Amino acid sequence: MTRLFALLALALALAPPAMAEPFRLIVSDLETPLVPNSVMDLALSNGYFERAGVEVELVRVQQTPMAMAALQAGEGEMANVSTDALLQLVARGTSDLRAVMSPNKSLPFLIASKPEITEPAQLEGRSFGIGRVGSLDHSLSGKVLASKGVDVAKLDLVPLGQPAVRAQALLAGQVDATTMSIGTWTAMPERDSVNILIGMDDYFAAAPVTTKVNIVTTETLETRRAEVEAVIEALVLASRDFQDPATWVERMVVARPDVPRADLETLAEAYRQSWSVDGGLNREELKVTTEWMYGTEDFQGLRPVSLEEWTDFGPLEAVLQKLGPAAG
Template sequence: MRFGKFVGMTALAAIAVAGSHMQALAEPFRMIITDMETPLVPNSVVDLALKGGYFERAGVDVELIRVQQTPMALAALQSNEGEMANIATEALVQLVARGTTNLRAVTSPNKALPYLIAAKEGVKSIEDINGKSFGIGRIGSLDHSLSTKVLSGKGVDTEKLSWVALGQPNIRAQALKAGQIDATTMSIGALLALPGHETLPVLVSVDDYFAAAPVTSKVNAVTVETLEKRKSDVERVIEALTLAARDFAEKPESWATVMKEARPDVKPESLDELSKAFAKSWTVNGGIQKSELEFTQNWLYQTKEFEGLRQVELKEWVDFAPVDAVLKRIGTYEGLDTVSR
């Protein structure tokens, strides 16, 4: 009798769990992203988590909504066309500074731009570019302002540099290869796409660049209403993204393997190189860290785009509670994406 009662209770419990799981999967959780295809950066974890079944295992049915650029993503989020949006941190903070009160960043699957500083052939060290020419998108552009911070920290007198506005990264890369400028900032992807890039010395690596200027460039935001009504789904999404990131951190080559299927248009050797470059970039603890977000906010207010805007507080645009709940369940990952509160 006791055994039969135990089996019955177990069966009922299983049915209850299955029922709650089906309920969680019944209503799709729409994630708005600005990548029209799987990107060649750690933000690819969103696409790969979906293809790899991470969301399903976490108990949430995710649907990806693809739009072009942050303004469209924000518009879709605020018009309830999605529950979460991957957007530029700058845009979110600007909205809050202008009076928006219902948006919160809850995670970041790709907090750092994969920037590096490369030089023309023959340059030996960062000191060698003092007083030389440095290619940028434009005066005041993101790569210009960030690189000024990085170079200053490396001992370069940025006031004596000759800043050359050249536009897009591929144009700057070509100018660098031709020896028309002495150094420039570009993404690791732009460098690898440049024929003959092997001859160009990397003066500041992707990891060193972010360490010198820890700006969280993108976050995943939700509305306050979504946090209230679908709190468990928000946490499930964060858990899936975090576990996928941990798997790629554990075995960087596995990212290259799945990306070869997702992006057959990219040379396999380039994906192998990218997997090594991103080995320490995965947001294995949710990606939103207080110290980095405070640095980001302070840096933003030093840019022209924030002149005259009200100074906001971190709590006005960030909610750590969902990611903290996830980390309490799955534990923290040591060595990368260090938790800061």
């Protein structure tokens, strides 16, 4: 019997260590998106997570509410969600969620108009297509236009729904201007017939709002912190590589063969300054984000929340100390 126990002990000692469970990253895109958020898909398919020493599995859901629910139900360790949804949960009493990075902190919005409108001030008294009153495109664009000296009270707002519908309405001359993403702009068949009134970089400069973040639970931070840092490291390194437009295009040609290469090249140039090369969390931008969101209709009556209640900069700071700042 003693010999049997000895053999069992030897077998256990020589057996390979049990594999850790994959680190599940919840994303709300059902395929690789045509925005910098594609870095999460591309980091997986191009070996960035593996090189950082973490096994990652993507869990795909539709939209932030499902991503948030999946994370809270234990179906993943990290989730990419909208900042406003996170803030609302925290304001209502949720205390165990923390933003640790943002792989795509800003929506790539621009404002397009009829070609005869060349200055934002010319929009006063004109029709402006929005998703709905109080929607993100409506409230953000109001902030952008106000910074350009436009009296937004003088806009004739036309609720139209989705960006593609608004873009079509602009092409058809049904509205004078509207907000859309650079991806929607690129997909427009006759985009040369309309004008980019406020470009993507100018839009973000006027409204430096962090709209998406990657969050984890405080339990995950305590029990799997090394993997959290490894995921952040992989996404930062991938983002730095994708600053080179040609690199992103080559990866996306494989991930999205349905998209014309010329469109990918246009998007790559537009995103040159949009990659989260230092992790995407900036204290000043997050303060601006919180202040702006609390001025919108969705936050009326909610208690103010401090930055410490919904962010943890520790993992990102550890990664950046290891990697150093991005070139340039």
